[in-house]
Amino acid sequence: MPAPSDLALPDQAAPSAEASATAERRESxxxxxxxxxxxxLLIGSRDYEVVDCSTHGVRYIITPLPxxxxxDWIQxxxxxxxxxxxxxxxxxxRIQDGEIALxxxxxxxxxxxxxxxxxYLLTHYPMRKK
Incomplete structure (x- = not known):
């Protein structure tokens, strides 16, 4: 099965120190x-918008800052x-720019x-940027 097209692929070995500083380091x-x-994302009585996710990670918007x-652990x-x-x-x-990464x-x-x-997204949002 091919990999989803809009998802970041794990980084391969970077050829230089400069390239490795800006290279993608996600595992998933x-x-x-x-x-x-x-x-x-529902936490207690609050719910938050998820910006992106992977098999082992979620990034969501939070306001006001917690x-x-x-x-810290979130369930x-x-x-x-x-x-x-x-x-x-x-x-x-990470907590940055009003978002939390888990x-x-x-x-x-x-x-x-x-x-x-x-x-579903590729079918219904064909012009979205990758």
């Missing part, structure tokens, strides 16, 4: 969502449109779910 594919199709810090439910809700648990790796070492978004979302 990442799917970016247009505004109208963003999944929701009293959380990198290293909640992720709800994709047209998919069942799933529980996730992750550690904050790494989920013990939770996984199934690749089949990401692939299904990608196919």
């Amino acid at each position: 594919y990442r799917l970016h969502f247009p505004y109208a199709e963003r999944p929701r 009293t959380l810090a990198p290293g 909640g439910s992720l709800k994709f449109r047209r998919q069942p809700q799933m529980s996730i648990r992750g550690s904050i790796v 790494y989920m070492p013990d939770s996984e978004i199934p690749f089949s779910t990401l692939w299904s979302q990608e196919r």
Whole structure:
């Protein structure tokens, strides 16, 4: 099965120090969502827009900025449109520009779910930028 087209591929060995400084360092594919199709992350009684995700990571918008810090753990439910809700648990790796990035070492978004979302987005949003 080919890799989804809008997802970042893992970085290969960079040929120079300069190239490695700007090279992609993600371990997993990442799917970016247009505004109208963003999944929701439910944490307690609040819900947040998910900007992008991978099998072991989620980046979501948060306002106002929380009293959380990198290293803190978050537990909640992720709800994709047209998919069942799933529980996730992750550690904050970054808080930047009103967004929180989570790494989920013990939770996984199934690749089949990401692939299904990608196919839907390519069909319904053919002109979106990669």
